[in-house]
Amino acid sequence: MIGALPLSFAQPLLLIGLLALPALWWLLRVMPPRPRRVDFPPTRLLFEIAPKEETPSRTPWWLTALRMLAAALVIIALAGPIWNPQTAAGNSQAPLLILLDDGWSAASSWEARIKAADELIAEADSARRAVALAPLSETARDPALMPAGTARVSLRQLAPKPFAVERVEALPGIERFLKTAGDTELVWLTDGVDTGRGSDFVTGLNRLVQNRSVTIVEGGAPPAHALAAAENAAAKMTVKVLRAQSGGVDAGVVRALDAKSAPIGEARFSLAPGATETEAAFELPVELRNDIARLEIAGERSAGAVQLLDKRWRRRGVGIVSGASSDTAQPLLAATFYLTRALSPFADLRQGERTAPQQVIAQFLDQKLPMIVLADVGALSPEIRQRLDAWIEQGGVLIRFAGPRLARQDDDDLVPVKLRKGGRSLGGSLTWEKPQQLAAFSGDGPFAGLAVPSDVTINRQVLAEPDATLPGKSWASLADGTPLVTGEHRGKGLVTLFHVSADMRWSNLPMSGTFVEMLRRLVDMSGYTSTPGAGVAADPNAAETVSPLRTLDGFGAFGPPPASAKPIPADYRERGSAEHPPGFYGPADGPIAVNALAAADRIAPLDTSAINARRAAYSNAEPRDLRGMLLASSLGLFLLDALIVAVLGGGLAALLMRRRRAATAALALIIALPLASMPLPLRAQGAKDDFAIKATAQTHLAYVITGNADVDAIVKAGMSGLTLFLAQRTALEAGEPVGVDPARDELSFFPLIYWPIVAGGPKPPQDALNKIDAYMKQGGTVIFDTRDAIEAPPDPNGASQTPGMITLRNVLSSLDVPELEPVPREHVLTKTFYLLRDFPGRFTAGQTWVEALPRETDDDDTTRPARGGDGVSPIIITSNDLAGAWALRPDGQPMLPLTPGEPRQREFAFRAGVNIVMYTLTGNYKADQVHAPALIERLGQ
DSSP states (O other), X not given: OBTTBOEEESSGGGGGGGGGHHHHXXXXXOOOOOOOOOOOGGGGGGTTSOOSOOOOSSOOHHHHHHHHHHHHHHHHHHXXXXXXXXXXXXXXXXXXXXXXXXXXXXXXXXXXXXXXXXXXXXXXXXXXXXXXXXXXXXXXXXXXXXXXXXXXXXXXXXXXXXXXXXXXXXXXXXXXXXXXXXXXXXXXXXXXXXXXXXXXXXXXXXXXXXXXXXXXEOOSSOOOEEEEEEEEOSSOEEEEEEESSOOSOEEEEEEEEOTTOOXXXXXXXXXXXXXXXXXXXXXXXXXXXXXXXXXXXXXXXXXXXXXXXXXXXXXXXXXXXXXXXXXXXXXXXXXXXXXXHHHTTTEEEEEOXXXXXXXXXXXXXXXXXSEEEEESOOOOOHHHHHHHHHHHHTTOEEEEEOOHHHHTOSOOSXXXXXXXXXXXXXXXXXXXXXXXXXXOOOXXXXXXXXXXXXXXXXXXXXXXXXXXXXXXXXXXXXXXXXXXXXXXXXXXXXXXXXXXXXXTTTBSGGGSHHHHHHHHHHHHHTOSSSSTTSOOSSOTTTOSEEOEEEEEOTTSOEEOOOTTOOOEETTOOSOXXXXXXXXXXXXXXXXXXXXXXXXXXXXXXXXXXXXXXXXXXXXXXXXXXXXXXXXXXXXXXXXXXXXXXXXXXXTTHHHHHHHHHHHHHHHHHHXXXXXXXXXXXXXXXXXXXXXXXXXXXXXXXXXXXXXXXXXXXXXXXXXXXXXXXHHHHXXXXXXXXXXXXXXXXXXXXXXXXXXXXXXXXOOOOXXXXXXHHHHHHTTOEEEEEOOOGGGSOOOTTSOOOOXXXXXXXXHHTTSOXXXXXXXXXXXXXXXXXXXXXXXXXXXXXXXXXXXXXXXXXXXXXXTSOOOOTTOOOSEEEEOSOHHHXXXXXXXXXBSSOOSSOOTTHHHHHHXXXXXXXXXXXXXXXXXXXXXXXXXXXHHHO
């Protein structure tokens, strides 16, 4: 390598030949001896004649420089220059040990790392050196020397791991190998990212290498990005984008996908110079954000660039009901104030304003919220109790807070334990008891693992009647053993009771951060299913561990879990590891996500300056031998030198004069040929241009000219009648219909083409069918009308054997026709302009067929023909003779009678035509109207 240039030489000693260039300069510039002069008297007559040619006494300096440059190129070529040379480990003959970073941070540049390792092994193979591979994630076995060919096979079997590699754990194995192998050359192919304890590894490796030859290959590869700390806030979902190096401006896109890998949204991010983290935000409705199961950085293949989300990131709907009187409650001291502040970071809150608690609870039950919080709500009507019981059995989560109203109840069955009437006061002038603090949380409850706050005190509580089940239902207790929070599962749901109020009257618990975390845990328990109120899939405390469902590989792709993957605890919150690789664990309807990085993790650049080693950089470019290019350049310079000498000597002057006239004539001929041929294509293009101008100047409906004069006349009159009806009833003012020949005319100018089928007619040429097929695939719609519904009764299977249908099957046999179905009742074609139930023409017995709507399935049927991006069916088949019903005489009277001639049949035939035209022009935008009631209801919430 030369400085920072990716250039090396196979025979660098030959560059010494460049030192001979000064001598060559002197030899080329030497002055030849002057000839001896002899005076001859008659020659005095020639003294005044100027010579036509002059020979210089010395070589011009620029010609000498040209020759020296050619000589220098020859010398450099002989030295074997190579651009983008292979990563050179050195010239040692000792065995080669390759240390390879293979964590998630190496995945983004894995190909460059494998390429560098392969080049090192190839060089070792040429020198007949043994090679040892040491992936730093494989700490269970020590590196071992192997032939270069075996090492190359082992290298191709390596893949990046989806978790962060603890490099320090590989030091003992490296130390044992170095002691056994003796003199060894060491190359470390690092990713340059410190995911933890990187400095300890660098210090330990520096201690081991001692006087050995060491090469560190880093840099020159795409930077590794990571995602961490996703949060579904009230207005948007955010995720932190991390990078190790604080370089220049860095921008990209984070994509959000659902559980089926369908895209939901995108968010751009930008890292300023010097910044190592930024934030990407998805400002989407909460319903869409709740469907996000995977965030990934577009264009980056790495498990660290993927953030998996589970039920803990969903914002569940929570209804809050307070039993306090609205006209006497103080807003900033009310229970709803503390509950909304505690729940708003991770829940979508609903509150009833100026409404009785019974009515609010009924509204929340109608909305099927998964969780309802009752703050000091006492008596409830039997109807509401019955509905709440059924809701809990189906999976609802009910959280109740005590208070004066609840303390007065005798027999309330909507609490997990039986309560004593009244309350217990702690502290004050009328009691000897002191305020109590919290004890450790139950290890079997949802609050297991929470730190016990030392500043929370309880002044009053409602007591539970002691019985054998009370210890198992107590999730949090006071220091004296009395329960603070109790809960039990009922059916698929859950009932929880806080034995204190949700405001500051009975305790200061609502002011603590523990209160927020307790509610977060309870909200998480309400999300085991994706449908609110559909039921809790499983009790999270019923099983201590959950098995891996599907895991990520190092490149961030899903796959089956490896054999080494072990189950995780149901409350697992740590980053992925070798035993617990990132992925989804547990049941498919409520999995737990494990990511490569925990929420608090950050990445930093790896500092390897403590190791005295040679430095190299990864390169994706292939090595290029420059010898051929340099030798060809030097040969060109020598030829140029010969040409210059010939010109200076005058030998080419006569040849150039003789060739001047021939060159001038050839140049004139070259210029004249294109000019002579230019008018011909312009004249041939004129007819097509006239047709294009006519077709694009105004919107036109088109019909296929069949060659049958009677049919073509009726169809033209019918299309003209429909065009007139469109102008009278809609905003579309189309031009006169245009008859087209598919084999000759351009079809892309027309949104709709009507093709009347003539029974027994010849099959169109394949070129015409190919153009029709391309027209349909590019968004156009063709109406095939067999016009023979009166000849056969309708067949729901489309197996009619009328002559027109047989002819149509012959035509369609050469077209890529999608799967068809009769127009469904809720198809957008029935409501694009008029609300229709069928599509009559001259006849009403025929069936209308369109492209079948997508099936509700997860299978990706790639064999089905492509459909237009606007969802419009490319083909419509009918036998009702639509054009015959539309056809009008010049005086405005119908041209053909109708069968059976029902009242307003012709009016409905025109309406069917309007719907078809509007359908082809506007697409399926009106399909969204089927969701209008749900959208209106949602907006009303």
